[in-house]
Amino acid sequence: MADVSLGGAPQNVAGIQSSYMAQVQRRRLYGGLTLLILVVLMVSGFNVADDRNAGGFWEGLHQIGDYPADVVSEAWAKRADLPGLIAKYFPALVETINIAAVSTLIGALAGLILSLLSTRGLAKWPRLIPLFRRFSDIMRAVPEIVIALVLIFVLGGGPVPAMIAIAIHTAGALGKLFSEVAENADLKPVEGLASTGATWSQRMLLGVLPQVAPNYVSYALLRFEINIRASAILGFVGAGGLGYELRNAMAWGPGRFDEAAAIFILLFGTIVFFDQLSSHYRNRLTEGQAQ
């Protein structure tokens, strides 16, 4: 391929220039059309949404701050009660975090097994890879709130249905993320272990896990944060924990807004705390310990 001659042009430059210019014109035309379609879609989509909205976007827009303002002003007026309320709702917070922690643990374990079974090159039964992939797709696709509602109907309200619902969703989501990581793992150690007569689970445990562990833990911690939020939301449908208390406080309307404010503060503080904690550990895992 390498031609040594400097400046020797087999094709004439003007020809290359005009054909490249034509290509650029075409690309600009496509780019412009794409932009136009995007703008038309955005505007029409917004209009449709606005028409079908019961209240109307523009009429409601100026009222958007009313509810937070009510909550804040009432909470400020009763600010002396806040520490007591925070202490009162702390057990509910613990319940919420418990749901998140247990479901993350179970979901991560299930996701780990699913991911190894659905990764090309690692799977124990290569022919069943599509099956396991679709399986984790389904677990991801069904919203956790739907699973929780069904389970609450069957098992009754409480933390267990929420935990199962979040664990199923976590297994699906982490299975996907874990398998992307495992796809990039180096297969040489696995081959080395296979040559010694190791079983599939031994090869995975000793050949693959040490390579992917930092990424897996990092994804699992990220999932834990997401699950705290999810478990708070599931409280709204009767799964207990902080979300249940928040729904009650909000449904009572004015007069209980100080409780709503206390719960918001708890939730916000918890999410910030675990976000900081997990980003600290994720950094340590991915960059190695600070010397």
Next chain:
Amino acid sequence: MLTIDELTKRFGDKTAVDRANITVAKPAMIGIIGRSGAGKSTLLRMLNRLSDPTTGNIVFDGEDVTSLRGAAKRDWQSRCAMIFQQFNLVPRMDVVSNVLHGTLNKRSTFATMFNLYPKSDIHKAIEILDRLGIAEQAPKRAEALSGGQQQRVAIARALMQDPKIILADEPIASLDPMNAQVVMQSLRTIHEEDGRMVIANLHTLDTARRYCDRVIGMRDGRIVFDGTPAQLTTGVARDIYGAGADFSEAATSTEIETLDRSNAAKAIA
């Protein structure tokens, strides 16, 4: 024209470049040699302001380059082109777009986003590619080209900047001897025809000897040699590379002829 004054770069307690002094009066082709870790790359990266010196100054045409910030710094970078060992092109974009990246300093982000380069620039980019003998590769993606061709695209990007100085950080270290020769010859031609200053980090002695007007030797961050290729004797080279008496030029050579010669010598022995 270019004065480097007591330029020092420390990484923690390690000194990468130790009080370097270089004065260049007129555009020349300068080769910097030395073994890996001698501070050659750090020196070039400081010249381009990719990294900031710990102490010391770089003065170009009376302007203190080291104190430039923000837009003024980026303006200096556009006047001081850089060529990398691994080419550092955008692999998924076509060759002409990569060359047009040389004009980014003059363009707004908005114009770049919608690919709105002026027609004159596009024509100029293709003319530069033609000068380097790769015009027919213009519409291809950069990643589809061979190493030697990619490095010539990188040189074209540098020329598109219309710079006063071209810095080349090990431009031929990832290339086979044939392509290495084409790339070095291109750099030499650019220096001779356009009168641009070229400063190249080279890890082979004979390349420096063959293409450069002036050779600077670095060892452990210090400049230990600064002179013409003729002054660069085997003894001096041994000092620069910190090698013993068994050191021969063939050991650091990428030239086909030299390799042939050493092979022939082995065959005889």
